[in-house]
Amino acid sequence: MKIKKIIITSLIVSAIGFSVPYINYAVDSTYEKIKVFIEAFEMIKSGYVEEKEDTALIYSAIKGMVDSLDPFSQFLTSKDYERVKSDTEGEFGGIGIRIEVKDNWPIVVTPLPNTPAFKAKIYPGDRIIKIEGESTENKTSEEIVDKLRGKPGTKVKMTIAREPPSKEDDWNIFDIELTRAIIKVESINYRMIDSDTALIRIIEFSGHMVEDFQKAIKEMESKGMKKLIIDLRYNPGGLLAASIDIAKMFLGDKKMIVYTKGRTDKEYSEYRSDEISKYPKLPLVVLVNKYSASASEILAGSLKDNKRAIIIGENTFGKASVQTIMPLSDGSAMRLTIAKYYTPNGSMIQREPKTGK
Numbered sequence: 001m002k003i004k005k006i007i008i009t010s011l012i013v014s015a016i017g018f019s020v021p022y023i024n025y026a027v028d029s030t031y032e033k034i035k036v037f038i039e040a041f042e043m044i045k046s047g048y049v050e051e052k053e054d055t056a057l058i059y060s061a062i063k064g065m066v067d068s069l070d071p072f073s074q075f076l077t078s079k080d081y082e083r084v085k086s087d088t089e090g091e092f093g094g095i096g097i098r099i100e101v102k103d104n105w106p107i108v109v110t111p112l113p114n115t116p117a118f119k120a121k122i123y124p125g126d127r128i129i130k131i132e133g134e135s136t137e138n139k140t141s142e143e144i145v146d147k148l149r150g151k152p153g154t155k156v157k158m159t160i161a162r163e164p165p166s167k168e169d170d171w172n173i174f175d176i177e178l179t180r181a182i183i184k185v186e187s188i189n190y191r192m193i194d195s196d197t198a199l200i201r202i203i204e205f206s207g208h209m210v211e212d213f214q215k216a217i218k219e220m221e222s223k224g225m226k227k228l229i230i231d232l233r234y235n236p237g238g239l240l241a242a243s244i245d246i247a248k249m250f251l252g253d254k255k256m257i258v259y260t261k262g263r264t265d266k267e268y269s270e271y272r273s274d275e276i277s278k279y280p281k282l283p284l285v286v287l288v289n290k291y292s293a294s295a296s297e298i299l300a301g302s303l304k305d306n307k308r309a310i311i312i313g314e315n316t317f318g319k320a321s322v323q324t325i326m327p328l329s330d331g332s333a334m335r336l337t338i339a340k341y342y343t344p345n346g347s348m349i350q351r352e353p354k355t356g357k
Helices: 003-017 021-048 053-068 079-083 141-148 209-223 240-248 297-303
Strands: 072-078 091-094 097-102 104-112 129-130 155-162 170-178 182-183 188-192 199-204 227-231 257-261 268-272 282-288 310-313 320-325 334-341
Touching: 003 182, 021 053, 053 072, 053 091, 053 334, 072 079, 079 141, 079 320, 091 170, 097 141, 129 141, 170 240, 188 209, 209 240, 240 257, 257 297, 297 310
Parallel strands: 199 227, 227 282, 282 310
Antiparallel strands: 072 334, 091 182, 097 104, 104 129, 129 155, 155 170, 188 199, 257 268, 257 334, 320 334
16 A cells, blocks of 8 residues: 555645645645545445446446536547547448447437438437347447447437426337448538528537538529528537537627637637628528537527527527646547637527436
8 A cells, every 4th residue: 555655645746836835735745535435445346246347337437427517528448549539431331320328327419410310300319228138328439339330221229218307297118120231421412402592500510520511502502592501400510610610600890609618717818709700791590409419509699699690499408617638648538618609799508418317
């Protein structure tokens, strides 16, 4: 135990830095708390009725810490992290949903357009409680994805729990069987809906979405576009930078797009448009619904507060979290909320998700 104390104390000293006036107190205080964790870890290792693997215990502890922060921070295993890092372009056999694990259950983040899940009316927020009759409780997102993906043409049966519109009502629990298909992930889709009105649906604010959006709008300009509808319904968000770049296409004069505030006054950032925008007078309508979240709310909020677009739809999801992914030394990572965003008028759109049964 003495050796462990030396090692841990050295790590804490390195992290805090020698310039801190009360370093001895900080080290002692932090070590005492870490010592309790080590004691619990060793008791479980030596005394629990079943043998448990070290990594599983450590990961559970990290997951517990991260889950206690807010509904959107997340611990990622190395395989989860690789999935997040990899560009989701390409093809695979599946049902066409993005999921995240919250409160030990897989939750649908969004169904992808024109996929089996979308056509079957699987909605964001749906909880997948069984796959092929097996409970999904306490499964990792990697395990869930592996069960849902498979050879195109094969079937997968799920049990879904859907949150009711009223807290007084019971959850709607039902079985559904879907046939897997080739899933092609797109960032946008677009079309002319009449002779001078274009519609662009932004599916997610990914790294290549801005380029795809620019190509789409140029193509529709050549077809006579005079008005534009941007559809952000069911858009779960994505990259902050991507939403800012889209806003810059329609906002000029150095207008405020969004600002973020972190834990301290130093962690404040403003994001403004350029002096001149590409489409300063193009008539805009933005469609939103209760599943429009994060980066999609930033774009809609900036255009609304600057009186640049008409917003049509429902109240949006309410996710004002600015997040970053912090890699850990073993290849795993944490997705952490580092700031909150505010629309130009100072609105911080954040809601606490309802707790399910």
